[in-house]
Amino acid sequence: MIRSLALALAILAPLPAAADEFTDTLDSARKAYDEGDVDGARQDLDYAGKLLGELKSESLGKFLPAALPGWTREATEPGEAAGMMGMLGGGNSAAAKYTKDGTELTITLIANAPMVSGIASMLSGLASRATGGKPVRIQRTEFTMNDQDLQGVVDGKVLVSVSGDASLADKTAYLEAMDFKALAGF
Secondary structure (H helix, E strand, C coil): CHHHHHHHHHHHCCCCCCCCHHHHHHHHHHHHHHCCCHHHHHHHHHHHHHHHHHHHHHHHHHHCCCCCCCCEEEEECCCHHHHHCCCCCCCEEEEEEEEECCEEEEEEEEECCCCHHHHHHHHHCHHHHHCCCEEEEECCEEEEEECCEEEEEECCCEEEEEEECCCHHHHHHHHHHCCHHHHHCC
16 A cells, blocks of 8 residues: 555656756756855846746747748847847847848837837827828837838837838738737737
8 A cells, every 4th residue: 555655646746847948047046045155146047037038039029920922031130129128128029031022121029128118109209200200000000110111119018110121011011910919918
């Protein structure tokens, strides 16, 4: 009876979670803390936070639309957006480049950045008009068009930028293919 109880407990015991870089880093932070290495624990926790940020950015990329018929899509580094993240107070970014017949467009998303709400008011306010911006409304979201590039903020939280030499009609078609309601919940 004792043997079958031990076997049952062994079967019912949860299996250890598969280790990954995030959990390994947390384990390292805990070990450093237990050993009195507060600075090492802080460094590990900071790194773990960066890993979580990368995961969050990957999930943001799921809101980028699939390539429309005749187009190809490739995930890209957000480039300028990544450099701007510090100026925007941090956050998450994702981007994709779409090409067709020698033309291209890039869609960049920036979310969870404290400055995005300020950008939203600038894009929809007089500041955009003063710089020659023209309002364009897509899916009940106001975008500002400057030099054929579009920028708008979905639900006051997620900056959406579309740039490139593709036509305004193509850029608009991509924005219409996005799920802004789901993006607002990011």
